[in-house]
Amino acid sequence: MDISSRGRGGRRSRSPRNSLRSRLRSRQLPLRTGGILLVAAGLLISGCSNGSSPADASLASLSRSTPAELAPYYGQKLSWRDCGAPGFQCASLKVPLDYAKPAAGDIRLAVSRKQATRKKGRIGSLLVNPGGPGGSAIGYLQSYAALGYPAAVRARYDMVAVDPRGVARSEPVTCLEGERMDAWTQTDVTPDDRREADALRTAFQSFASGCEERSAKVLPHVSTVETARDMDVLRSVLGDDKLTYVGASYGTFLGATYAELYPERVGRLVLDGAMDPSLPARRMNRDQTAGFETAFRSFAKDCATKGKECPLGAGSPEDAGKRLKAFFGDLDRQPLLVGGSGGRRLGEALATTGVIAAMYDEAGWPQLRDALTSAMKNKDGSGLLALSDGYYERDGDGKYANLMFANAAVNCLDLPPAFASPAEVRKGVASFREASPVFGEGLAWSSLNCAYWPVRATGEAHRIEAKGAAPILVAGTTRDPATPYRWAKALASQLSSGRLLTYEGDGHTAYGRGSECVDSTINAYLLEGTVPEDGKRCS
Secondary structure (H helix, E strand, C coil), rough: CCCCCCCCCCCCCCCCHHHHHHHHEEEECCCCCCCCCCCCCCCCCCCCCCCCCCCCCCCCCCCCCCCCHHHHHCCCCCCCEEECCCCEEEEEEEEECCCCHHHCCCEEEEEECCCCCCCCCCCCCEECCCCCCCCCHHHHHHHHHHHHHCCCHHHHHHEEEECCCCCCCCCCCCCCCCHHHHHHHCCCCCCCCHHHHHHHHHHHHHHHHHHHHCCCCCCHHHHHHHHHHHHHCCCCCHCCCCCCEECHHHHHHHHHHHHHCCHHHEEEEEEEEECCCCHHHHHHHHHHHHHHHHHHHHHHHHHHHHHHHHCCCCCCCCHHHHHHHHHHHHHHHHHEECCCCCCCCHHHHHHHHHHHHHHHHHCCCCCCCCHHHHHHHHCCHHHHHHHHHHCCCCCCCCEEHHHHHHHHHHHHHCCCCCCCCCCHCCCCCHHHHCCCCCCHHHHHCCCCCCHHCCCCCCCCCCCCCCCCCCCEEEEEEEEECCCCCHHHHHHHCCCCCCEEEEEEEECCCCCCCCCHHHHHHHHHHHHHHCCCCCEECCC
């Protein structure tokens, strides 16, 4: 769940592989708010407006046999071709736009793979998804997973990714362009009066209308359930009897949903940085708000050890938070003009997004310190603007990738809105401020976006048990900012075959972050099927 759409507080050496992973991860949105601040890499979905959860609601597993109307999809042959990235092949997968009406038409999904480097001992295909919703799985595969996963894993698996429907190369959702998107990202999400609250509501309505105008065909059909069904078609087409999968952040919800629908087809599933599917959106967003406060406090403690190099001072995290909040208030009143950016200004919204973007991984803390120093002391907002642009996937020409659009589209379809109106936000904002004095107000108002979505939500919060599935490995990081550790504990306990692996540290997700204990445990599971003892802890 990417703000969203990266911090960590342990002290250890960082290999080039992990540095690359950190840069890549910072571009994913693990939030499911889909709001302006965090339209998140991120997860967070909006949820039932009353804050309650339908405890026993769940999806029924699908038939073990393939329905006749879906047989042509399951029996198709992929035509692999070179696709510009050395060592990779690409293909197009055909799936029904609407599984309830397969005859109504098809859509094409982009698939890529890098074949196992060792033919002898090949296990099968390993499907990867980096989260979001909205993150490009193919981009993740070609830039990191098929190059940076352990050599032993890459030797025995074909590394495979499919961009989910509505994402990147697969019938991408589009909403706003250029200057309109720039204006949207700058909208004030801490309204001081009714006029500013009305402006925020108008921005959400404009965004939703843009999505409807440009993506009406696909917009009702980008749910996580439909994407999980697409994954099963791909599993069959690849020739695998069972699915082997590594999903991060939102990718854990996607993987758990697959297990719920097809428990007998679960092979080795790693769900890293897990979501709790039983939570309604308001609770989920509030939990994640608290997670970012925890990450900020870790950053502030580390910053205080740098002496004069820390722009937030050498005091307590509470003092640092007050200074940062005051700085955001200054930007709300008087944005900074950023030289060389075509007249763009750094206001509170963009600055807050820039700070949040650096919370996913402690490798980004030095850059954040420099950016805050430049902005707070030298009135130069270019560093924070660059962090924000990276988060929103805005290039130098002012063009935006599809991530933010797909994020909102999936989130708003998967769960009902967290808040139905500005009045509801006003009543609920205090609990968000309690969760995070620094970020809470903005994240509460950002949770309003799905209230104006043109397509009614088709999903609801529910427990996922996946009865009958093979053992599923759920990894959680104790100070994860985007997917709080309690979510991993909850998902592992819900899954009938869940096994919890705990990483005691900071940052979003655990695999490949430098913990030999975590990596060796997951590698043994993927390569040998060795299931760790439930509750194993690593540092």
